[in-house]
Amino acid sequence: MLCLALAGGCGTRQSGGPQVNTPALIVSGDDASPLTRTEMAALKSTGQIDRNLPAEAMPDVARQYKYFLRKGRNTMSVFSKRAELYLAYSRKVFRSRGMPEELAYLAIVESGYKPDAKSPAGAAGAWQFMPYTGMKYGLNQDWWMDERLDPYKATEAAADYLQKLYGDFRDWPTAIAAYNAGEGKMSRAKEGTGGRNFFEVKARNHVLDSKAQLREETKQYVPRFLAVTKIMRNLPQLGFEPIHPDKAPGVLRFTVRPGTDLLAFSRACGLSWEEFSAYNQHHKRPVSSTERSCFVYVPARYERQATAFLRSPQANAYANWRPARVTTSADSWEKISRRCNVPVAQLQAANPGKHKLVAGATVLVPRAANMSATAVAALDAHNAGRGQSHEPRKARLKPGNARTAPLHGIAVAASRSHKLQPDETLYAVARKYKVSLRELQECNQIDNPDKVRAGCLLRIPGRAVASGEPAAGSSGGRVGKAGAARQTTYTVQHKDSLWNIARKHNVSVDDLKRWNKVDEKSLRAGTTLVVNLD
Incomplete structure (x- = not known):
């Protein structure tokens, strides 16, 4: 169990086209109201990425900036407040790699830092990774989880991807545009226009054919990011509610073993399942993956309870x-x-x-x-x-007590036959002759009852052999005196497991272990196992 303290892809248009499940942010017209002196000062503020922007870039940046100050002000307020929970960790990730910290604001443009954001095109998470790119950068997506919805791990993946893009383009605005459009699209547009960076490509975009051109979404994506960055640096001065990422409630990351009972984990921390899930939206099940260890997050104030639970035996109730x-x-x-x-x-x-x-x-x-x-x-x-219904009555089936004994072998005296009629089922035939469906199938070597057709001539077996009762006309075979259990042996093959051996013989793994004093670690090819069939 590893515990990591955390401070409290992109809409990824890797395949091109709009994918953010947030309000449309492309500005279609200028706001006539002029910027105040304070607003102008914030617009002129610079950081590592927006330093030395070309003059031709500023009109689009200013339009996006005015949009978020005016018409989109409420959207900006919601996004900045939501980002407060994650910015300290995101900045730390980028800072630790020598990358500009303001890259942390890219998730605001992508999703408004919404961990479970999903787009119609299939992008997901705060960093809006598409499935393939997410898998490429270590975000597992399977029956158990979708790690694109883990805002912390997705931030680490986004940093990996952005670092790779910067290595390709050697320019942050161009790398950011590629995060949106896809590296292939950006490379082709750069080659086709002869532009050295995003702004030159954008200015010459018209020379490309319609398929190769950057979409309007990408052309406004970089200006939008730069505008959001300038606002986030100056929230109080621009009249927005200040945020304090370094004071956000702490979250702990635990690495849990396969098959951890997450529902029990939430209860151990005193959290409702809804509260627990809000921190762990990447998990699709109330049980963690039984195939690999994974991350689980809980508020830092529950560290003692979480640690105690993960050390307890009940934590891994679903490991097998x-x-x-x-x-x-x-x-x-x-x-x-x-x-x-x-x-x-x-x-x-x-x-x-x-x-x-x-x-x-x-x-x-x-x-x-x-x-x-x-x-x-x-x-x-x-x-x-046995004269039971298909669905045992609840009075007869009590959780924890119900167990089906392995079915016995069948002794066949095929002295009768039956021609299957239209609309007649094997089960109906079995009931007519008072034999079990399994007996009928084994007597006629039928693997799939659904494939038996009308007109088929069925052999009707003699009565089944009860435990310890020899079949009529038989010498008893492996069955000895009354009440003796029938046994067989099995030689373990390479790549066998107790589970598939048990399945072959319709017995439980626990019985195999008990009969042979063996477990998965001590199971060896060539070993002979005893299997009780009764």
């Missing part, structure tokens, strides 16, 4: 779980509970909002859970053979 696809709508949480011996309540807590399972959905389940349609059908057939 995995995302799996529901293969049939006949499945349910009750059936999964019976197959993996995990309470229904715990399964549903890990999958909020998914009360009824549908085929094709992805859910979080223990690694030992067999999610195949065959496993579901076998459980249904087993229940039907």
